[in-house]
Amino acid sequence: MTSFFITTAIDYANGDPHLGHAFEKVGADCIARYRRLRGDDVWFLMGMDEHGQKVAQAAAADGVTPQALVDRVAGRFESTWDRLSVSRDQFIRTTSPAHQAGVQELIAQIFERNPDDFYERTYSGLYCVGCEAFKQPSEIVDGKCELHPTLTLEMVSERNWFFRLSRYQDFLRRLIEANPDFIRPESRRNEIIGLLDQGLEDVSASRARLGWGVPFPRPTSDGQQQTTYVWFDALPNYWTATRLPGARASWPAQLHVVGKDITRFHCVIWPAMLEAAGLPLPGGVWAHGFVQLGGERFSKSAGVRLDLDEAIDRFGPDAFRYYLLREIPWDGDGNFSWERFEERYISELADGLGNLASRSLAMILKYREGVVPRTASGTPLDARGAELVTAYAAAMDALDLRRGAEVMGELVSAANLFIVQNAPWALAKSGNEQQLDLVLGALARCLARLAVLYSPFMPGKSAELWSLLGADSGVQSVAWETATAPAVDGWVVKKPDGLFPKPQNVPGAPK
Numbered sequence: 001m002t003s004f005f006i007t008t009a010i011d012y013a014n015g016d017p018h019l020g021h022a023f024e025k026v027g028a029d030c031i032a033r034y035r036r037l038r039g040d041d042v043w044f045l046m047g048m049d050e051h052g053q054k055v056a057q058a059a060a061a062d063g064v065t066p067q068a069l070v071d072r073v074a075g076r077f078e079s080t081w082d083r084l085s086v087s088r089d090q091f092i093r094t095t096s097p098a099h100q101a102g103v104q105e106l107i108a109q110i111f112e113r114n115p116d117d118f119y120e121r122t123y124s125g126l127y128c129v130g131c132e133a134f135k136q137p138s139e140i141v142d143g144k145c146e147l148h149p150t151l152t153l154e155m156v157s158e159r160n161w162f163f164r165l166s167r168y169q170d171f172l173r174r175l176i177e178a179n180p181d182f183i184r185p186e187s188r189r190n191e192i193i194g195l196l197d198q199g200l201e202d203v204s205a206s207r208a209r210l211g212w213g214v215p216f217p218r219p220t221s222d223g224q225q226q227t228t229y230v231w232f233d234a235l236p237n238y239w240t241a242t243r244l245p246g247a248r249a250s251w252p253a254q255l256h257v258v259g260k261d262i263t264r265f266h267c268v269i270w271p272a273m274l275e276a277a278g279l280p281l282p283g284g285v286w287a288h289g290f291v292q293l294g295g296e297r298f299s300k301s302a303g304v305r306l307d308l309d310e311a312i313d314r315f316g317p318d319a320f321r322y323y324l325l326r327e328i329p330w331d332g333d334g335n336f337s338w339e340r341f342e343e344r345y346i347s348e349l350a351d352g353l354g355n356l357a358s359r360s361l362a363m364i365l366k367y368r369e370g371v372v373p374r375t376a377s378g379t380p381l382d383a384r385g386a387e388l389v390t391a392y393a394a395a396m397d398a399l400d401l402r403r404g405a406e407v408m409g410e411l412v413s414a415a416n417l418f419i420v421q422n423a424p425w426a427l428a429k430s431g432n433e434q435q436l437d438l439v440l441g442a443l444a445r446c447l448a449r450l451a452v453l454y455s456p457f458m459p460g461k462s463a464e465l466w467s468l469l470g471a472d473s474g475v476q477s478v479a480w481e482t483a484t485a486p487a488v489d490g491w492v493v494k495k496p497d498g499l500f501p502k503p504q505n506v507p508g509a510p511k
């Protein structure tokens with residue numbers, strides 16, 4: 001069995017989960033569920049990044065301790081992931097003592113192996129509290145951080161431990177050149193190659209002035225106890241998680257899923273840290289784009305908001321997951337719009353998959369008392385289904401989630417057309433029982449395929465459809481062969497009562 005250890009970015013604990021977080025987690029969950037369906041031994045890690053200045057500031061503004069704030073925020077994030085059926089195996093929090101000990105151990109290991117990878121330096125520069133980073137001139141637009149135009153950059157001067165990142169420039173170039181898949185998609189890989197072409201600067205590894213974090217394991221030469229810089233605290237979570245009680249994953253991870261804004265931390269600093277500590281490197285990094293609303297990025301600091309609960313409530317969690325993954329490319333930016341959401345819901349789910357399921361099941365009930373007839377799988381719909389399963393697997397293996405969902409839509413259209421062309425009601429009327437059996441059997445196999453292959457996208461509705469078909473086990477535990485060669489002969493289907501009700505029938509839908 002192949003191990004597949006997948007991670008998402010850990011989220012910064014200074015606000016509520018928003019659409020950008022949801023897109024990343026739902027996408028990673030879709031990949032994790034697909035790998036389980038392919039028979040991999042999957043470990044899916046998520047978590048919270050709970051240290052840093054912004055957390056301390058937000059707690060102070062709230063009049064609570066930083067720990068009380070992050071406990072509350074972690075609870076809100078986890079309940080959102082529960083609502084969205086995000087099937088994480090582990091949820092790490094960087095305030096956990098085991099993680100903090102791991103961070104210190106990793107840094108100590110670098111000191112031991114490469115004693116001058118860390119050195120002391122006084123640094124002055126423009127610091128963005130949004131990024132928790134000093135900004136280079138190329139990242140500053142009109143005197144503001146390009147990612148946080150609403151925040152004011154601060155001139156900061158302090159004596160810190162620095163990590164000699166510049167030493168790893170050639171190592172990183174060789175790594176990226178030898179492993180075309182180490183950074184995907186291509187656009188992000190080119191961005192990092194461009195960064196290496198400019199030459200790497202050493203990076204700060206500790207902070208003099210903030211207390212809410214992991215103590216840096218070595219004081220500076222003037223005897224100051226420092227705090228580990230937030231990225232040296234956050235990035236190691238992927239490794240410390242494997243050492244926590246109950247973790248079944250072993251390092252290295254096969255895939256880190258992150259947003260494109262933190263690609264360079266994951267593709268430059270993280271592999272350099274691991275190399276310095278003598279630890280194995282992850283299989284690769286996938287950097288997705290941003291979900292925008294009217295062209296603007298969702299984030300707390302950019303001030304662009306959309307109520308995540310309202311979006312989930314609109315047509316239910318599965319429709320929301322489906323819409324995000326079907327609408328927004330996994331390798332670039334995309335837009336969220338209520339109009340597109342409703343359009344896709346009606347045409348692809350209510351009138352598409354939902355209608356296909358209800359008319360097919362209704363005909364099996366009406367003409368065959370609910371029993372799926374025993375037939376050979378030689379119809380054109382079976383052939384098209386087999387073809388599309390192959391196309392789906394190719395898309396999902398390449399992490400083209402949008403194409404994966406699109407392929408299933410093609411199968412729904414093919415099945416609806418198959419019904420029109422074969423007119424089962426006419427076959428029943430003329431007494432052509434054998435042909436009617438063939439048509440109904442093909443439709444049942446097609447629905448089985450759809451239930452299985454949509455399950456990474458819509459786990460709840462897929463389970464519902466699977467059960468309507470008469471399955472006696474959960475769709476989450478089926479083998480891949482159920483999609484390539486569905487065997488549903490003799491199953492007893494149930495009466496459908498609307499998988500995807502039309503908007504006017506959705507209780508409490510905002511109009």
Ligand SMILES: [Zn+2]
Pocket residue numbers: 128129130131132145146147148
């Ligand atoms: Zn910034």
